[in-house]
Amino acid sequence: MSHKIIKPRLYLLLAVVCVTAVGCIATHGPSLGILSVPIPVSPYLQTKAEDDFWVKERYERVPILGPIAANGPHAAVDPPSDDEVMRAFLKSHPLKSGIPFLYDVQRNDIQIVKEKIADYLDPPRFYPLIGPAQLHHAHYKCTLFFTEKTYVGWPVPHMLVDEESQEVLYIDHNHLHMVGNPDTGNVTTY
Numbered sequence: 001m002s003h004k005i006i007k008p009r010l011y012l013l014l015a016v017v018c019v020t021a022v023g024c025i026a027t028h029g030p031s032l033g034i035l036s037v038p039i040p041v042s043p044y045l046q047t048k049a050e051d052d053f054w055v056k057e058r059y060e061r062v063p064i065l066g067p068i069a070a071n072g073p074h075a076a077v078d079p080p081s082d083d084e085v086m087r088a089f090l091k092s093h094p095l096k097s098g099i100p101f102l103y104d105v106q107r108n109d110i111q112i113v114k115e116k117i118a119d120y121l122d123p124p125r126f127y128p129l130i131g132p133a134q135l136h137h138a139h140y141k142c143t144l145f146f147t148e149k150t151y152v153g154w155p156v157p158h159m160l161v162d163e164e165s166q167e168v169l170y171i172d173h174n175h176l177h178m179v180g181n182p183d184t185g186n187v188t189t190y
Contacts (some may be wrong), residue, residue, distance in 0.1 A: 055087065058083075058084070059084055059087070062174055062175055062176060063175045063176070064130060064133065064175070064176045064177075064178065065136075065175055065176065065177050065178070066177070066178055067177055067178045067179060067180065068121075068134070068177050074121060074136070075119055076116070076119050076136060076138035076173060076175075078173065079114045079116065079140055079173075080114060080140055080142060080171045080173065082112055084171065085112050085114070085142045085144070085169060085171065086110075086112075088142075088169050088171060089144055089167060089169055092169070093167060095107070101151075101153045102152075102153040102154050103150075103151065103152055103153065104150070104151040105148065105149070105150050105151075106148070106149045106150075106151075107146045107147070107148050107149075107165070108146065108147045108148075108149065109146060109147045110144055110145070110146040111144070111145045111146070112142060112143070112144055113142070113143045113145070114140055114141075114142050115140065115141045115142075115143075116138065116139070116140055117139050117140065117141050117170075118137065118138070118139040119137070119138050119139075120136075120137050121134050121135070121136050121137075121177070122134055122135040122136075122137070124179040127176070130176065131178070132178070132179040132180060133176040133177060133178050133179055134176065134177045134179055135174060135175075135176055136174065136175050136176070136177055137172065137173075137174055138172070138173040138174070139170065139171075139172050139173075140170070140171045140172075140173065141168060141169075141170055142168070142169045142170070142171055143166060143167070143168050143169075144166060144167045144168075144169070145164075145165070145166050146165050146166070146167075147161065147162065147163045147165065148161075148162045148165045149161050149162075150162075
Protein backbone atom coordinates (compact mmCIF):
# COMPACT_ATOMS: atom_id res chain seq x y z
CA MET A 1 0.00 0.00 0.00
CA SER A 2 1.14 3.46 -0.64
CA HIS A 3 1.65 6.16 1.90
CA LYS A 4 -1.11 8.20 0.27
CA ILE A 5 -3.71 5.65 1.46
CA ILE A 6 -2.25 4.93 4.93
CA LYS A 7 -1.87 8.58 6.02
CA PRO A 8 -5.57 9.57 5.64
CA ARG A 9 -6.66 6.39 7.42
CA LEU A 10 -4.22 7.07 10.25
CA TYR A 11 -5.48 10.67 10.57
CA LEU A 12 -9.07 9.44 10.57
CA LEU A 13 -8.28 6.88 13.30
CA LEU A 14 -6.50 9.58 15.35
CA ALA A 15 -9.51 11.93 14.98
CA VAL A 16 -11.93 9.20 16.13
CA VAL A 17 -9.78 8.43 19.17
CA CYS A 18 -9.51 12.13 20.10
CA VAL A 19 -13.26 12.73 19.77
CA THR A 20 -14.25 9.67 21.80
CA ALA A 21 -11.52 9.99 24.46
CA VAL A 22 -13.47 12.16 26.89
CA GLY A 23 -15.15 11.49 30.24
CA CYS A 24 -14.80 7.99 31.56
CA ILE A 25 -12.42 6.75 28.87
CA ALA A 26 -9.68 9.31 29.55
CA THR A 27 -9.33 9.12 33.33
CA HIS A 28 -6.55 10.36 35.49
CA GLY A 29 -5.47 8.62 38.64
CA PRO A 30 -5.79 5.04 39.85
CA SER A 31 -8.30 2.71 38.27
CA LEU A 32 -10.65 0.55 40.33
CA GLY A 33 -10.74 -2.16 37.69
CA ILE A 34 -13.92 -4.22 37.76
CA LEU A 35 -15.15 -2.24 40.81
CA SER A 36 -15.51 0.86 38.64
CA VAL A 37 -18.41 -0.72 36.76
CA PRO A 38 -21.72 0.45 38.26
CA ILE A 39 -23.92 -2.28 39.71
CA PRO A 40 -27.68 -1.70 39.45
CA VAL A 41 -29.59 -1.71 42.75
CA SER A 42 -33.25 -2.63 42.93
CA PRO A 43 -35.51 0.32 43.82
CA TYR A 44 -37.17 -1.92 46.42
CA LEU A 45 -33.87 -2.49 48.23
CA GLN A 46 -32.94 1.19 48.01
CA THR A 47 -36.30 2.28 49.45
CA LYS A 48 -36.08 -0.35 52.19
CA ALA A 49 -32.60 0.83 53.18
CA GLU A 50 -33.77 4.47 53.29
CA ASP A 51 -36.86 3.54 55.37
CA ASP A 52 -34.77 1.49 57.81
CA PHE A 53 -32.39 4.43 58.26
CA TRP A 54 -35.33 6.84 58.77
CA VAL A 55 -36.88 4.60 61.47
CA LYS A 56 -33.54 4.10 63.23
CA GLU A 57 -32.76 7.82 63.16
CA ARG A 58 -36.21 8.97 64.32
CA TYR A 59 -37.80 6.30 66.47
CA GLU A 60 -35.37 3.62 67.68
CA ARG A 61 -33.01 5.76 69.73
CA VAL A 62 -33.50 6.81 73.33
CA PRO A 63 -32.55 10.49 73.73
CA ILE A 64 -30.68 11.73 76.80
CA LEU A 65 -32.08 15.06 78.01
CA GLY A 66 -30.84 17.44 80.68
CA PRO A 67 -31.86 17.19 84.32
CA ILE A 68 -35.38 18.05 85.41
CA ALA A 69 -35.59 21.35 87.33
CA ALA A 70 -36.67 21.22 90.95
CA ASN A 71 -40.10 22.79 90.46
CA GLY A 72 -40.29 22.50 86.68
CA PRO A 73 -42.72 20.44 84.65
CA HIS A 74 -41.78 16.84 84.15
CA ALA A 75 -44.54 15.81 81.76
CA ALA A 76 -43.66 14.44 78.33
CA VAL A 77 -44.60 16.98 75.71
CA ASP A 78 -44.19 15.15 72.42
CA PRO A 79 -46.92 12.68 71.43
CA PRO A 80 -46.11 10.21 68.65
CA SER A 81 -46.14 11.72 65.18
CA ASP A 82 -48.62 10.58 62.54
CA ASP A 83 -45.70 9.07 60.61
CA GLU A 84 -44.66 7.00 63.63
CA VAL A 85 -48.24 5.81 64.21
CA MET A 86 -48.69 4.82 60.55
CA ARG A 87 -45.34 2.97 60.45
CA ALA A 88 -46.26 1.03 63.61
CA PHE A 89 -49.71 0.28 62.18
CA LEU A 90 -48.37 -0.98 58.84
CA LYS A 91 -45.74 -3.06 60.63
CA SER A 92 -48.33 -4.78 62.84
CA HIS A 93 -51.12 -4.90 60.21
CA PRO A 94 -49.56 -5.16 56.73
CA LEU A 95 -51.79 -4.81 53.70
CA LYS A 96 -52.88 -8.17 52.28
CA SER A 97 -52.79 -6.92 48.72
CA GLY A 98 -52.30 -9.54 46.12
CA ILE A 99 -52.63 -9.39 42.36
CA PRO A 100 -54.20 -6.21 40.95
CA PHE A 101 -57.69 -6.75 39.52
CA LEU A 102 -57.95 -10.11 41.35
CA TYR A 103 -57.56 -9.16 45.04
CA ASP A 104 -56.61 -5.78 46.47
CA VAL A 105 -57.04 -4.07 49.86
CA GLN A 106 -57.03 -0.30 50.46
CA ARG A 107 -57.28 1.75 53.64
CA ASN A 108 -58.65 5.24 53.04
CA ASP A 109 -59.76 8.27 55.09
CA ILE A 110 -57.50 7.52 58.06
CA GLN A 111 -58.04 9.55 61.22
CA ILE A 112 -55.69 9.21 64.19
CA VAL A 113 -56.67 9.98 67.80
CA LYS A 114 -53.82 10.04 70.36
CA GLU A 115 -54.36 9.84 74.11
CA LYS A 116 -51.69 9.91 76.82
CA ILE A 117 -52.45 7.08 79.25
CA ALA A 118 -49.35 7.19 81.48
CA ASP A 119 -46.48 9.55 82.20
CA TYR A 120 -44.05 8.70 85.01
CA LEU A 121 -40.39 8.78 86.04
CA ASP A 122 -38.33 5.89 87.35
CA PRO A 123 -36.05 6.55 90.34
CA PRO A 124 -32.48 7.55 89.46
CA ARG A 125 -30.03 4.76 88.73
CA PHE A 126 -26.65 4.32 87.07
CA TYR A 127 -26.65 3.42 83.36
CA PRO A 128 -23.40 2.15 81.84
CA LEU A 129 -21.89 4.57 79.27
CA ILE A 130 -24.40 7.26 80.39
CA GLY A 131 -24.00 7.68 84.14
CA PRO A 132 -26.70 8.51 86.69
CA ALA A 133 -30.03 9.11 84.96
CA GLN A 134 -33.80 8.70 85.30
CA LEU A 135 -35.92 6.87 82.75
CA HIS A 136 -39.00 8.87 81.74
CA HIS A 137 -41.91 6.78 80.42
CA ALA A 138 -44.78 8.14 78.34
CA HIS A 139 -47.42 5.68 77.10
CA TYR A 140 -49.90 6.65 74.38
CA LYS A 141 -53.03 4.97 73.10
CA CYS A 142 -53.47 5.68 69.38
CA THR A 143 -56.79 4.82 67.77
CA LEU A 144 -57.01 4.72 63.98
CA PHE A 145 -60.37 5.10 62.26
CA PHE A 146 -60.42 4.25 58.56
CA THR A 147 -62.40 2.85 55.64
CA GLU A 148 -61.16 -0.49 54.34
CA LYS A 149 -62.03 -1.45 50.77
CA THR A 150 -61.41 -4.96 49.50
CA TYR A 151 -61.58 -5.51 45.75
CA VAL A 152 -62.20 -9.12 44.68
CA GLY A 153 -62.03 -9.77 40.94
CA TRP A 154 -62.68 -13.49 40.62
CA PRO A 155 -64.99 -15.42 40.14
CA VAL A 156 -67.49 -12.56 40.36
CA PRO A 157 -65.99 -9.05 40.59
CA HIS A 158 -67.19 -7.24 43.70
CA MET A 159 -66.05 -4.77 46.35
CA LEU A 160 -66.39 -5.10 50.13
CA VAL A 161 -66.41 -1.80 52.05
CA ASP A 162 -65.98 -1.60 55.82
CA GLU A 163 -66.55 2.07 56.67
CA GLU A 164 -66.17 1.71 60.43
CA SER A 165 -62.81 -0.04 60.75
CA GLN A 166 -60.68 0.86 63.71
CA GLU A 167 -57.46 -0.35 65.26
CA VAL A 168 -55.82 0.53 68.57
CA LEU A 169 -52.04 0.82 68.95
CA TYR A 170 -50.05 1.44 72.12
CA ILE A 171 -46.86 3.41 71.58
CA ASP A 172 -44.25 4.03 74.28
CA HIS A 173 -41.95 7.05 74.27
CA ASN A 174 -39.06 6.58 76.65
CA HIS A 175 -36.17 8.94 77.20
CA LEU A 176 -33.51 9.52 79.83
CA HIS A 177 -32.95 12.57 82.02
CA MET A 178 -29.53 13.17 83.55
CA VAL A 179 -29.50 13.39 87.33
CA GLY A 180 -27.73 16.15 89.24
CA ASN A 181 -25.37 18.63 87.64
CA PRO A 182 -24.36 17.53 84.17
CA ASP A 183 -20.63 17.24 83.54
CA THR A 184 -19.59 20.34 81.62
CA GLY A 185 -16.06 19.11 81.01
CA ASN A 186 -14.48 21.42 83.63
CA VAL A 187 -12.66 19.33 86.18
CA THR A 188 -11.88 20.91 89.52
CA THR A 189 -9.44 19.09 91.77
CA TYR A 190 -8.84 19.95 95.41
